[in-house]
Amino acid sequence: MITPRYAGCARGRVQRWLPMTERQGSDERSPRPRLETTEVVRSRMSRQRARDTGIEVSVRQELHRMGLRFRIHRRPLQGVRREADLIFTRVKVAVFVDGCFWHGCPDHATWPKNNEQFWRTKIEGNRARDVDTDARLAAAGWLTVRIWEHEKAVDAALRVAATVRDRRGHDRPGLRHGVGGVS
Structure with missing residues (x-):
């Protein structure tokens, strides 16, 4: 089960986090494709630094x-x-x-x-x-x-x-x- 999280304000209102399929306006953006990968690769890629390399x-x-x-x-x-x-x-x-x-x-x-x-x-x-x-x-x-x-x-x-x-x-x-x- 997905627990609600708050993603900040959108047009002055705090909105509950929803999966892409449940969001209003989901027609505008499609969900990211699920990539075929292994846990080892996923773990390595998640450790890549974006700053202070x-x-x-x-x-x-x-x-x-x-x-x-x-x-x-x-x-x-x-x-x-x-x-x-x-x-x-x-x-x-x-x-x-x-x-x-x-x-x-x-x-x-x-x-x-x-x-x-x-x-x-x-x-x-x-x-x-x-x-x-x-x-x-x-x-x-x-x-x-x-x-x-x-x-x-x-x-x-x-x-x-x-x-x-x-x-x-x-x-x-x-x-x-x-x-x-x-x-």
Whole structure:
């Protein structure tokens, strides 16, 4: 039996959680398909981190060591439901750390054999959303830096630091030269 839970407010009213088939307006959204998978795969996929991944934390540490300060997990643009992993607000640089599987890395992406159509649609949708995000940010004057999870943290941090320095237009005390290979 499904127990009622509260999912927040919708148009000022608290609504009881219902299965998709019992919701009003269920014609608009169909329920997600039940994927054929094993418990081992389901368990592994549920443990995948969405934030604070190893590469993300390593890049943040390197950037901090270089003297750069930034915000983490923020939306660069109001009204756009896309969250950057790091943002440098003053110079309008947004950094996204993309997973090779989830974003279809050209070097390391693999196409699962099980539920192939679902995953192809999901990954291609992520790629399209990434392109759309880059375009929206560029239109608002932001520069996007994308880091793949397979990149070395030091190399990625150097690329981000160079981008931030270029956007500043001149050297400022906030970026220490000679630290971490930045010159």
